[in-house]
Amino acid sequence: MLSGSQRTGKYLISKNLDNFFIDIRELTRFTLQFFKEVFVPPYELQETIRQCYKLGYKSLFLITSTAFITGMVFTDHSRPSLASFGATSWLPSFTGVAVIKALAPLITSLICAGKIGSNIGAEIGSMKVTEQIDAMEVSAINPFKYLVVTRVLATTFMVPLLVIYSGLIGLLGSFIDVHRNDQTSFTVFMYDAFSKIGYVEILSSLIRSVFFGFTIGIIGCYKGFTTTKGTEGVGRAANSSVVTIMFLIFLEEILLVKFFNPFYYG
Amino acid sequence: MKNTKHDKVVVIKDLYKSFEDNEVLKGLGLELYKGENIIVLGRSGSGKSVLIKIIIGLLKPDSGTVEVLAEKIHELDKKELIKLRLKIGFLFQHSALYDSMTVRENVEFPLVRNMRNMSKSKINQAVEEVLDAVGLTDTIDQYPAELSGGQEKRVGIARTLILKPELILYDEPTSGLDPVTCEEINKLIMKVKERYKTSSIIITHDLACAKQTGDRILMLSEGKFLRQGNFEEVFDTDDERVTGFYNYNFIESNEN
Ligand SMILES: Nc1ncnc2c1ncn2[C@@H]1O[C@H](COP(=O)(O)OP(=O)(O)O)[C@@H](O)[C@H]1O
Ligand SMILES: [Mg+2]
16 A cells, blocks of 8 residues: 655655655655546445535535625625725626635635545544554455545535535625615626626636545545554644645646636636 | 465465564564464564564565465455455454444445445344354444443454454454453454364464464564464473563563
8 A cells, every 4th residue: 555655764855855755756646546446346436425415514514604704795895995986886796706716716625625624634544543444455445445536526526516605605695795785686786796707717616626626635535544653643634634735726726727817708 | 277275374484574774574484274373472563463464465575475375465466365355354453443333334344345246134144143253242333432442352353254254363352451351352262263264363462362262372583483382382491582571471461
């Protein structure tokens, strides 16, 4: 199976830098193994669905409240600057673009990084240090398939769904603020909010969140699988899952936005 | 055609294994015959767990040959390895029960995953049979966290029995248990041997367990088997590494 990424002994450059590159190599292998095993039967459909439900349900409350508050507060904070141009009627389309293109995918994914990523890292990490993963292996069960493939599929599928959901909740928060100040009706608000949003915008957000969801699953599992040094290591696995996922999400966001920019609306 | 001679269940020759510059096993050899229980004695850190993890293929040796049920386990491909592992039971030192599953789910897990077209009622029947064999039918719906140390070991044994193994590897089956429970586990090991006709390698530093369950005792020290034979033969010596073990054993088994 996978060897721990930490090493002692002689180093090529320095301990940290060496471990960083070893980590990248191992993570690449881990990711390739996912693509190798995901298409080979038996498919753990039941376990995948169970993970979808568990991971999605777990973050629902947090995402609902955060998305609602973000939509509302963002609208409220944007009002004065638009008002100084006498342009408060642009608020719906302005927040529509902000929520759908940027806020929903990013905020939802970052919350999932904290909530789901750390959960996967800790759960698999503790299975690793208590030899439960070895126990699967000796019972002729493929732990990678049962634990990793199912979770990565679940996050890759659920995060985009949560992004759609949080986008709608965010717009609802924004609508309540707009309605309170400008008495705009729901239909007019929604019409305006989506006036600057095309298929490309929605598709771009969805594709980005597929990447983010995949990142959350694969990093959480990788950190869990490479956990060493007992209970202390489990804490470290959870923690470094979140840090690594957040870093990668920002990196992917920068690259993917660059990629999608030429296709965006007007 | 494969070698069908099954009189030797495990044959190890000239086994070396080290981690970085920690040389753990240094030219170890071992033969386990069909229907035999052998005991591996040795101090903590002498490489007992490493040895049986190599036998089941969780760890790779640096050099040497390991034949299990007439197969060179480290040269098998994935499919062959799965097939071989179905015939081997492994009890982990700390039981390694799946803590998100109940006792029933723990025990049926290897069966459900490996025999996908087995009917639910057949599975339940098998689970009840092995839980009955280890004397634990009343905890079937409990979670591992709710079990005592002795019960955990029993569930671990039940989980290895469910696939009807020919060979069982026990890693310290009585460590951390009180003397009465130790005695019960020892009896269980003997019962399993009779009922399921298994051969076993039992790792322990509990001399009572060794005396009661072993047909032959091997003393692991400095990466090799220092002595082997029955209980009296092994300890009939002036070698300090052996007598020392005999004297320290009671202190050590209390530590664990
Ligand atoms: N996966 C591993 N990586 C590095 N060192 C290990 C590993 N497993 C065991 N060791 C080392 O091998 C030696 C023997 O360990 P082990 O077989 O667990 O001892 P015991 O006889 O108590 O079961 C110890 O020094 C241990 O630190
Ligand atoms: Mg051990």
